[in-house]
Amino acid sequence: MDINKYVSSGVLELYVYGALSETESKEVTSILKQYPEVKSEVEEIENALLKLSAAVSPQNAENLIQAIKQKLSHNPKIITMESNRSNIPMYIGWAASLLFLIGLFLMFNKNQELRSDLQALQGEKAQMESQIAEARNDADKSKELLSVIRDRNIIKVPLGGQAVAPDAYAAAYWDKTTNTTYIDVKDLPEPPRGMVYQVWSLQLEPLTPTSIGILDSYEEDENKIFALENMNPSEAFGITLEPAGGSKTPTMEQLYALGVVSS
Amino acid sequence: MQQDKLIEELQSGNEKAFERIYELYSQSTYGIIYSIIKDTAISEEVLQDVFIKIWNNASSYNPDKGRFFTWVLNIARNASIDKIRSKDFKNKKLNLKSDNFVDILESKSNFFGTIDAIGLQKYIDLLGPTCKKLIDLLFFKGFTQKETSEELQMPLGTVKTKNRVCIDKLRAKVL
Numbered sequence: 001m002d003i004n005k006y007v008s009s010g011v012l013e014l015y016v017y018g019a020l021s022e023t024e025s026k027e028v029t030s031i032l033k034q035y036p037e038v039k040s041e042v043e044e045i046e047n048a049l050l051k052l053s054a055a056v057s058p059q060n061a062e063n064l065i066q067a068i069k070q071k072l073s074h075n076p077k078i079i080t081m082e083s084n085r086s087n088i089p090m091y092i093g094w095a096a097s098l099l100f101l102i103g104l105f106l107m108f109n110k111n112q113e114l115r116s117d118l119q120a121l122q123g124e125k126a127q128m129e130s131q132i133a134e135a136r137n138d139a140d141k142s143k144e145l146l147s148v149i150r151d152r153n154i155i156k157v158p159l160g161g162q163a164v165a166p167d168a169y170a171a172a173y174w175d176k177t178t179n180t181t182y183i184d185v186k187d188l189p190e191p192p193r194g195m196v197y198q199v200w201s202l203q204l205e206p207l208t209p210t211s212i213g214i215l216d217s218y219e220e221d222e223n224k225i226f227a228l229e230n231m232n233p234s235e236a237f238g239i240t241l242e243p244a245g246g247s248k249t250p251t252m253e254q255l256y257a258l259g260v261v262s263s
Numbered sequence: 264m265q266q267d268k269l270i271e272e273l274q275s276g277n278e279k280a281f282e283r284i285y286e287l288y289s290q291s292t293y294g295i296i297y298s299i300i301k302d303t304a305i306s307e308e309v310l311q312d313v314f315i316k317i318w319n320n321a322s323s324y325n326p327d328k329g330r331f332f333t334w335v336l337n338i339a340r341n342a343s344i345d346k347i348r349s350k351d352f353k354n355k356k357l358n359l360k361s362d363n364f365v366d367i368l369e370s371k372s373n374f375f376g377t378i379d380a381i382g383l384q385k386y387i388d389l390l391g392p393t394c395k396k397l398i399d400l401l402f403f404k405g406f407t408q409k410e411t412s413e414e415l416q417m418p419l420g421t422v423k424t425k426n427r428v429c430i431d432k433l434r435a436k437v438l
Contacts, residue, residue, distance in 0.1 A: 010427030017401045018333040019408050025329045046332050048434045049291070049402060056294035056364045056403075058303040061310060065285050068314045069278070 006031070007041050016045045138222075145225055148173055148182055157237055159259035164241075165189060170257040172199075172237040174230065181212060181230040181237070184223075188256055191218060191241060197256070198246045199228055202236040204260075209238065214246040236260040270331050274321045281318055288332070289314065292339045298364045298403045299343035300352075309346050313339050340405040363399040365390075394429035401426060 014020050015028040032039045148154060154175045161168035169187040174180075183199050191197055197215040202208065213228035215221075240247075241254040272280035292313055297306040316338050324334050346352055365387055387395070396415055400406040401422075412419045 008427065010423035010425075013426050013430045014401070014408055014423060016330055016333055018329060018337050018405060019401055019411075022328060026327055029327050029329065042330065044434055045430060046330060048430060048437050050288070050332070051291075051437045052364070052398075052433060053292075053294035053298070053403070054290035056298050056367050057290050058293070058297050058306060061285075061289040061293045064289070064307065064311060065282065068285070068311050069282075071311065071315055072278070072281070072318050 001031075003035055003037060007038060012038070012042050013045055016042060016049060141223065145182070145223065148175065151175065153177055155261060157259045157261050159237055159239060159257035162255045162258055164254060165256050168256050170239055170259075172259065174234065174237075174261070179229060179231045181228050181234075182225055183213075183215070183228060183237075183239070184225045185215060185218070185239065185257075186224040188224075188239065194244050195241050196244050196246060197239050198242045198250065199226075200238045200240065200250050201230055201232040201234040202238055203233065204235045209250050211246060211248075211250075214242075216244070234261055266331070267326070270321075270324065270326070273318075274324070276321075281314075284317065285314060288335050291332075292335060294364075295336060295339045295403060296343045298367060298399075299340065300346060301367070305346065305352065306343075309339075309342050313342050316342070337405065340403075363395065364403050365395045365399070390429060390432060393425060394432065397422065397426045397429055398433075 011020070011024075011028060015025060018025075020028065032042060149156075154173050157172040157174060159170040159172060165188070167187075168189060171184040173182040173184070175182075181199075181201075185197060188197065197218060198211055199213050199215065200209040201212045202210075210232050212230045212232065213226065215226055217226075218224070237259055238250065238255055239257045240250040240252070241256060242251060269280050269283055273284055289310065293306065293310050296309045296313065297303070300306045300309060313335075317335060320338075324331060328334075368387055390398075393415075397411065400411045400414060401408075406414065408419055408422050411417070412422045415422070417425070
């Protein structure tokens, strides 16, 4: 571009007057930014026009500045202050929602805690209930046993310790009306592993042993009293130690207790 | 202070910048207003309004669209034209005896300002009637190139080149 030609075309004067269209003015502005010599030309035109128009003014304008300043509204500053003020509710809003979230979180935590507490208590309750049921069961069993022992129709047969266990003691309670024999083996030693006590009903003349039961639940039974069905015309009761599962005939070497029905 | 920086300060609401802008442009603006209104008291009133507008609307000035001086010039011309068209102004039936800026300059008894008034006056006398007309219409009255061309019955291109010559003469004298 021929800058000198551009400058002398007269377009810059029209630009300063404001006589160009918006598009034309924008073009001049962009050229102004590129060429410092065009800019200084524009500044000189502007200066000449400033002086010319100032010369036309009727009097000094300086003294009017105070009156004008008093009329100035400080909108920009007021807007800033307002925007500052309007921040406060925003912060309050944020703080409130933060607190709400914290509260929500705490409540959720508390809820979880209570839930697990409740679960633990329910577990304990179930445990207690089963303990109570067990105790009731035990009590019923004890009552039954007590009634057995007190019953006058029951024949008590003490079974004394034999050669393998001289200190052993057992007892048989024989209820002939129900054909049941209760065997109390509380004072027998615990059977070794793989062995069980077997109870025999004996007829003496001739000596005929009949198995009336294997005490295979020895360990689990706390009372160590077992109810066995006995329809035999028993004259004596014996307890032998036999391999698990019991034997067909008693192993006499392992006879622990023996007692004769008295009447 | 740099012109661009000063205008940015004004746009951000700096009162010191406004004072500086007033120093730079008030006398010229006063002259523009007076050349249209031709009444000192009313011109003073309009001048105040114009600078209040400059303060309030500073943010709407876009440097890409033109000079800040041109922006101020437009505000001053528009405010003055609005004023002379107002009922209030017409009712006063002011005697508008002066036709243009040259008449004002010539009729001035006590001139003040930074420039040599007598020298300027002499120079204006030297400006031909065409230059006086061109500067009056294009600068003081804010006519477009086309309007001026029609008013003066002069080709568009001639308006531009002739005006350039007129301003060159003025610059040679006042700067």
